[in-house]
Structure formats: structure tokens, C-alpha cells
Amino acid sequence: MCVHFLVNRGCTDILCCILFILALLGYFAVGILAWSQGDPRKVIYPTDSKGQFCGQTCFTLPKKPLLFYFNILKCASPLVLLEFQCPTTQICVERCPNKFMTLVKALLKEDDREYYKQFCKEGVDMTKVNIWNFCRKSNVVVEARAVAMRIFEDYTQSWHWILLNVIFYCITQNSVILNSICKYFLHVYPLSCFSSGIFHCYMQYASLKGQAGSDVTIKDLGLQTDFSVYLQIRQTWLAFMIILCIVEVVIILLLIFLRKRLLIAIALIKEASKAIGHVMSSLFYPLLTFALLSLVIAYWAITAVFLSTSSDPVYKVFNTTECMYSRDTCEPETFNSSNITAECPDAECLFAFYGGETLYHKYLILFQFYNVFLFFWCANFVTALGQVTLAGAFASYYWAFKKPEDIPAFPVFNSLGRALRYHTGSLAFGSLILAIVQIIRVLLEYLDQKLKGAQNKCAKFLLSCLKCCFWCLEKFIKFLNRNAYIMVAIYGKNFCTSAKDAFFLLMRNIVRVAVLDKVTDFLLFLGKLLIVGIVGICSFFFFTGKIKIVEDATPTLNYYWVPILTVVFGAYLIAHGFFSVYAMCVDTLFLCFLEDLERNDGTADRPYFMPESLLSILKKSNEGVKTVD
Template identity: 25%
Template sequence: MRGPLGAVIGRYPSSDGSTQVGGIIRHNRKCRDVAFLVIFIAFWVAMIVNSSFGFNKGNPLRLTYGLDYKGNVCGDRHAHPGLRELELTYWLNPNQVYLSGLKNSQFKLANARSICLLDCPIPSEDALNWVCDYPEGEIRLSVDDWIDRNYDYFEFLTPEMRNTSLQLQGPCYPVIFPSVNVYWRCQYVARASNVSMRHWQQMGGVNINEDIIIDKSIHRSINARSSVLKRYVADIEKSWPVLIVCGGLLPLFVSVIWLLLIRHFVAAMPWITVALFNILIIAVTMFYYLKAGWIGNDAISPIIGAHDPYYHVFGRELNHLRAAAVLMTFIMVVSILTSIAIVHRILMATSVLKVAAKVIGEVQALIIFPVMPYAILGIFYMFWFAAAFYLFSSGQTVQNNCNSNCCAYDLVSKRVNCDHCCGYSIHYTPHISIAIFFHLFGCYWATQFFIACSSTVIAGSVASYYWARGETSPEIPFLPVFSSMKQLIRYSLGSVALGSLVLSFVESVRFILESIRRKLKVANTTPESCMGRTAYHTSRFCFQCIEWIIRSVNRNAYIMIAITGKSFCRASAIATELIISNILRIGRVNVIGDVILYLGKLCVSLSSALFAFLMLDTHKYRSAHNKISSPLLPVLVCWALGYVVATLFFAVVEMSIDAIILSFCQDSEEHQGTAQYAPPLLMETLGDQNEMQRLTQ
């Protein structure tokens, strides 16, 4: 059994009537969980090394643009020749595209000859247009002149070159099919131009297949899962101004406003929070419906730029948006019903929030303190996102071994080359996947670490306030926030690193198991028996319960770390024992308050998502260079960033309530049910003496 904490965290009369002096917060501390602090430092070193690998091997242009027949990334100004404005991938040989679409064909679209262009070619109405290889060798044209000539220098070809061009071996290729810009790939429209086809046949060109397969082959490549994932990551890169405004600045502003309102209008804030939450979740759900095309005519389109309005291309991103709209509908209905169910308990939440409001009023530095971890996290996220873009695009460009007939005329060697004519691909090694997973885990651990540090500092500040009876005392530091921060940095960083690591590890395991579950579901290998399905779903529920318990224990452990200076495990044990022995009073007073605070954090994050939708709906992100494939992932990232920022600021209220209540329960336990150190502000909030006695029984 643990002894009383009075001598550790405060002063109270001893049995002989004398006063024990131990300081408001224990000062004779020592460093705890140092090994985990060393692990955390080593983790940061590994993060830097891992990011350096990405910066050296990655190229974010690969996330958006394709490769040409030389292995260059379209749009790369450092390529040879320079392709800064040539961002569209166009497949030159229509027969190769057709061959890649056949069911049992060994020829892949990645081996079809492709080139980077400024715009997608269209057939001429009265002649035959050509698209020729990059000018080199005997073709004395600059790239700019080549572009000005619409990529056509057929008239400069020698008879030999013209003959190979008519065999679809280059260096010039006919424009027979119209094409449209679909995610920076020129997708063929399987409607050959009669005029161009007639000119081609009159010149003696080889037969060109006109089957619809030529359309489906490119479409299948564009809609591949790997291509969709790359576009989603590229969407985040292109929408970085949205992330800064909606994921960083907006939640900062809204969170500070919420804290100020809770300070001055505490009675109205629960009602305002519930009402605002319902409005925001309905608005965000409606935006999903708009972008999914179920309301209005504003559905996302994979086609970039002007095009025939009768031509439609279906993208996988639209399916994802519709699935998100259905999910948001379900969440919206459940949330509204839940908010209605707790309406009659909001008055109880008001009394709880008064505790935090009064503490914030006394320790006013708590309102601005979260700006410090917010700034640190902001710098970390900028570095992390930059490294993530390079890691996701890392890999080595290698020429494929296609073993197919892909002969093409080489302007430099002046002959048809059949030996090294295969296309290029980005080769990904297994360690790249490990590096990406480590990077994702590192982001979550670092986020939890900084949130835990902020919570511990707030808990220490509030505990100082409580054990001083809410009065100004020379033993209470003038700036309790900075005093608590000093103790954290000097003694408890290892404990915080351990707590955040435990939570991150459990979350990662749950994510991996959930991924395995989805793969098994797709493979139809889920249990078929009733008992098997029961065990299957029960295990998921139990794991979620474990995660929730760890989150709750962590939060209370940080409070006891701030108060006692104990190690994480010891502080968790103390907090758990204290909670179990006072479960009724803590549950009765605190649960509804936590629900209101959770709704408040969702309000901040939903406002971030709503404004992200509005910003992404502007012309800048709907066309041309910065067009995003879907607002889904940028909005989700803004929602997540908004929630993290809200967690930092709302921790002021959460930790104030939890620290005050835990201190109050401990104070009551040590003094036979009568709290000796409860400040007048707390006594006033909880009611008269009879109410106090009822809570402590």
C-alpha cells in the first residue's frame, strides 16, 4: 500500500499538530526513466538519418508526373533535355498501347514509348499531325522550336527516317486518336480521326488498331492503386497553403477564442459547443455530398483543363469520396442523436467547467502556454511533411527488361534500336517501405510526446495552484507554468517519452491488425462460424478498450508525474489506485465534462475541414498546375492537424479539471474525507459544505 502523498505534494498538519513543510510541489526529485529518454533521442537521430535518405533518393515530381522514353520525370527542369514546362505524358505508339491492353499480353504500358509534352495532341481536321521524339542528332532544333512546331519535324526527316516512322518506329509518330489530359497523362479517346487515318493509309503506314482497348489500357494504369496513392500524397504537397491556414492558423485562432469564452462565459459554452458541433458536422457532410456528385454538379473530375463536355472519365477517387460521404452520414446521425441524449446533463458539465475556468483565471499563463508546444510541433510537421514527400517518391529509375518488340529509331546512333528500347519504371526496394512506416510511427510518437509534455506542464501548474489553497503564496512560483516546465525538462522527460511510446506502440499494433483484417476480408478468409465471428469482433472491441484505457491512464499518470516526480509506471499505479478508490465521484463529476471537451475539439477540427473544403474549391486547386485529384486527403489532414492543435489548447481545461479533481480526492483521502487544501474557488464551484461531504463519501 502506498503512503500519503501530503509530504510529497503539499503541507498538512501531522498527528501531533505540527506542520510538516515539504514544499508545494516536491523539489527533491531525480531523473526518472532515463533509458527511455535515451531511446527517444536515438529515435530522433534515426528520424534525421531516415529523412536524409528520402531527401537523397526521392523526387516529389514522381508523385504527379510520369516518365518518358529516356527515363526522365516529366516536368523536371534538370532532365536532359530540360522538361520544366513539359508535364504531360503522351504515349507515341498507339499499337503499343493497344497491345498492352490485351488480356494475356506480356507487353506492359510502362514499356510503351512515351514522351513529355506541354499539352495533349489532337488530330488535324485537314491533314496528318505528327509528334516526334526530342530533337537531337541530325535534327537541329531547340526544344523551344520543337514545341512551337507542335512537336512536328517530319518534313526534316531523311527518307530512311520517314520509312521507319511509317512503321511506327519513329522518330515521328502520327496523331490518329484525340487525347485528353487525365491527371497529367494524355489518355486516348478510342475514336480515330477519319481524316488522319485516311492520310496515314495513303502514305503507306502500317495498320493501326482502333479497338476501345486503347482507351481502357491507359485508364487502367491511371486508376491503379499505386497511382491513386501517389496522387493523394501529391495532393497534400500541392495544398500546403491550405494545410498552413486550415490545419495550423485557423485551429490556433479558434482554440484561443474557445479558451477565452470558457473563461468568461462558462455557463453558455456547453450549449454553444453542442449546437456548433451539430452545425459543423452537417456542413462538412454536405460538402462530401457535393464533391461526390450527389448534390449539384460540382463532382470532382479527373480531367484537367478544357475538354469535350460529353466525354467523361471515371476515377477511383470519386468512389472514395462517396464512401466517405456515406461514412460521414452515419457519423452525423449518431453524433446528433448522442448530442440530443446528453442535453439534460449539460448543466452538470457546466459546474465541472467552472473549475477549469477559475483555475485559468488565477493562472493566466495557461492560456498562452500551449503556443510554445504548438510552435515546436509546427516546425516538426513542416520538416516531417517535407521528408515524407521525398520518402514516398524515393526509389531508383531503372529500365525495364520487357523482352518485347519495342524497336525505335535512335536519332543519335542513326539506326533502329531494338536492344535498349524498353520503358522505365521506379524500382522500390523493401527497405523503402520500412523507412516510410518508421517515418509514420515517428510522427505519431513525436506528436504524442509533445502533447504529453504540454499536459504534464499544465498539470504541474494546476497542482501548484491547488496545494497553495488557491492563494498567492511565496512558495508558489510567480510563473508556475515555467516552474513546472523546468521540472519536466530536468526530471521527467524520460517518463513522458515512455508514456507516449506505449500509446504509440498500441496504436501502431492496432493499425497493423486492422490492415490485416481488411486484407483477409478482401480475400474472403474471415471466420465463417458463429463462434469464429464472435471471437473475431470481440478481439477488435477488446483492443479498442485497451487503447482507451491506456489513453486514460496515461493522462492521469502525467498528472501524478508532475505532482510526485515518480517514474511513469509508479505514477500510473498511483493514479490508477486513486481513480479506482474514487471512481464514483470522479465518474460523476468528470465524464460529461470530458464529452463536452471532446465535442469542442471536434468543433475545432471540423471547422478546419470545412474551411479546407472552401479553399480547395477555388480555381487554383481545380485546374492547371495545382489541380488536386481529390479534396479527401487534404481535408482529412487538416482535420487531423486541427484536432492536434485543439488537443494542445483544450488540455488546459482537461488537465485543469483532472488535476484539481485528483488533488481534491487525494486531499480528502489523506484527511479523513475533508479536503484541507481545496481553495475557496473550488469550494465555491462545487457548492456548499453539504455538497462537498456528499462528493467525498
């Protein structure tokens, strides 16, 4: 029987395709302009808050090669996306601090004052500095630096073992084991895993009874850099056991009250596993998505850096408390004598970015805005391309009446070709809508930073409401786009028609959608936890030397949790990539399943395409086509 969704296909949303191509050409032009105007030295060499180069003999501070950040956490501010400069004081220093002092030492030893003077801004009177607060911060910095050095040593000792673990995990992800888990143990392993975890926690809790120091509470213990300390107290294992018990009770309730829905969800995941078994190349598609996203991120970052390092330094007011002059342009030479410091005592005039008075520099912020907007558009386009490619491949599996005989050859490659040839405009349209919402969210965050000094409570409340609304809107558009792309892959219609068809199809089956979608997400999440948990447990036994066979090969570590967390994090990223394929497969099969139910009735003219497992659950059959060859 023919796979009907492959015929009668034409180009969709041509106008948006042309607009996307023109936008890309403009993006390349902005990149070329930035690279021609930017100064590579300002990218390569660290620059302090005054715009001076650190450690360069031909520049300003030859004897101070290192850049010292006062508060590195401020670099996570959304302002970095547009201004590409960390909003905290940065100074060039000869060496990093390697000691700290107490208030008593500071009062008794003038030498210590002179030592720390190099880590203060020019012109600071050390006799008037709040030494106690300064030293408390220095103590934290030195301790953090010592921990970081020990972590670095652990990586040098264990990097090859970490790499081997990750490679082994990649191999097992593509093996039959993963398919077998999804096919045969998906409805069993959640209870068994959590039951085993509860039993293990109870045994650890019981074994620590009566041991010295095991009755200490987590609150009394405080923050410890050695996490193994927490595993030596009973309260930790009791907390783990309670959490696992609550989760298992929730799972049991789901099994009792949502049995039929769970059976359909499990059947869909099993069918998805069969589909991936016949379309194995789909498991490798996330690598292409990752490569394209890396390219987009790299182009954005390089362009942003070159744009931000064009021409003369521009200084702006940065502050931690409310100030009406926040982010205003300022001059370092006259800043201390201005009225800004009187009204905002904690305000500082810091280097923000490179600009100037030419036409190019006047529109520099617009170029940065265009760079961010095209970054979102291109990133969303790459994601959309992956979704419609996988949806087309898995739809070809579902709508093949005889599986696997009727499945087209090279389904992933053919689906990618169809998406680029016919539906680039539709992908650009959907990703454009999402990019507009995302750039509005960035602008709202930017306004929030700019209005920190505002006293209008109503404006702050309105801004918070807008941020919340656009966050919800972005989530909804992502959900709608995903299903619209599936309909584009199946029927080849334009984006708006596909989005409308997908929306009303889901609304007509809203209860089934709400239950099955969440149940499927939950089961896939448990699948991630299972595989990542296995990797984490194996890594724990290896790096703690509990496996006697390879005990001699175990590296000597300061913190054994460093390689364990690294392997677990890498395993989770890989699991997320591969399970995203499963999620897309389940979503595609689910929409095809709903379309199948509405369009067909099991007769010879309109047979069901769904597998026998789903037919039996729904108590339906293809009575009229039993003898079809």
C-alpha cells in the first residue's frame, strides 16, 4: 500500500523562506563588518574596567598580566547578551591572592595592608577600607581557589577514565540494550528501581545506627566540600528513603487510576522503540543538530565579541542598589566629583564596551540586537529542522501498512531532503515567531536591569507580569510548533494550516493528550534516570575503589565525586539527546495515531495503520483487510 503522505507535495511559505535567506545575508554582512571594525587584541587580551590591556608590553599594564573579577557571578546577567561585558569591577593584577587576613592581623601588620592594596582600585585609602568585610570575601576566594586547584588535579588524574566511561556509554546507548529496556521493561523498572533504592537507603540507615557521629544533623554539619561526609550520617539516608517512598506511592497511584492510559502510553513507547529499530540512523541525528547549534553559537559569540570591541571604550554606571543613573554613560575622570556618587554611594563608572561617534558606532547596539535576534532565529530553525526531519522519518514508518516492507529507503535522509526542499519557509516561519517572543523576553530582562533604580512599584509589577506572560507564551509556542512541524512532515501543508490542524486535533482529544503526554514524558524521564543512574553507580564503585578487579587502576583523587559528577553529567547529556529522538518518535506516532482514529474505520477502503497492540487495547480491528497481501 502506498505511503500517502509522500505524494502531492509542494513548496510552502515561500515568502518567509525568501525573508530568512535575506536575513542570513544581512547576518553575514554584519559579521564581516564586525570583523573588519573589531580589534583582535581586545578579544585576545584581558581588559580591565578602564579599558586597559593586561600584561602586554606594547600596551598599558606590562607587569600585570592577570585579570581579577570582584564578583564573577554578575557575569551571568542578561546584559552580557547585548553589551557583552561583565558588569563587575575588573582590575589587572600581577598575581592572584594566595592568602587572607583577619581583622586583628590587619590592625597589627601594615605589610598585609600593602599586600591587599594591589587588589583594590586605584586611589583607595586602605586605612578607610572595611577590612573585616574585605577579608571575609578574600577568605572565600582563597578557599574556592584551593578547591578549584584540587578539582583540576582530579581531572588530570582521571580524564582518560572519564572519557572511557563516556565512550562506553555512547556505545551502549546505540545498542540493542536500550531498545530492549523500552520494549520489555518500561512498565516494570520504575517500581523495581525505586524499591531497590528504598531498600538500599534503609540498609545504610540501619548500618549507621550506633556509630560515632552518625546522629549529627545536616543543619549542624553545615556546608562541607567533601560530600562523603554527608553519607556518614543517618539523617541523609533517612531523607533519601522518604523521598523515594513518596515517588513510589505516586507511581502506584498512577498505575491504579490511569491503567488504560498507561497501557496506551507504554504501547506507543514500545512502538516507538520498534520504529527506531527500523530507522536506526535517527539515533545519530542529534549529532548533526548539536554540530549546527555549535556553529550558530560560535558565529554569534565571535560576532558579538568583535562588535563589542570596536573603536573607543565606553563607560557606564554600574551599581548593586537602586539608582536612577544605572547604566548611564559616564566619564571615569570626573565620575568621583559628580553628583552620582553622592546620590548612589555604591555606584561605579566601569568599562562597558567599545563604541564611538561614527555612524557605525551609533548603530552598534542595533547591530548587537540584530546579532542576538538572528542567533535565536537560526537556533530555532536548526531545532525545527531536526524535529520535522525526525517526524517525517517516523511518519513514514507509521503510515507503512506492511512494516518494514513499505518503509521508504533511507527515511531520515529522504525526510531531511524533503524538509529543505519543500518546507524551509515553514520552518523559518515557525522559528521566526518563537525568536520574536524570545527577543522580547531578552528586552524585558534588559528593561528590568535598567529600571532597577526606579521607584514606581506599579511599573515593576507590570514588568514582572509581562515576563511571566511571555515565558508562558514561549512554552506554548514551542509545544504548538512541535506538533505543527509533525503535521508539515505528514501532509506537506504550510505552517499556519499545519498549526491549525494540529491544534484542533489535539483539542478534540484533549483528555487523551493531557494524560498520555504527561505519562509519556514521565516514563521517558524515568528512562533517563535509569540509564544515568546505572552509569553513576558504576562510576561510584570504580572511582571509590570498591571494584576489586580494577582496584589498582583506580586513580588517587582529592574528591572522588569530581569524575563521578562529570561522567553523570555527560551521560545525562547523551541520554537527553537520544531520548529526545524517542520523545519525537512518540509524539509523531501519537499524532499519526489520532489521525488514524479519525480518518479510518477498519474497513477495506479505510484500514487502520496502527499496530495490533494499540488495536487490541482500543478493541478495534481491521476486519475487512485481513487477507490483504
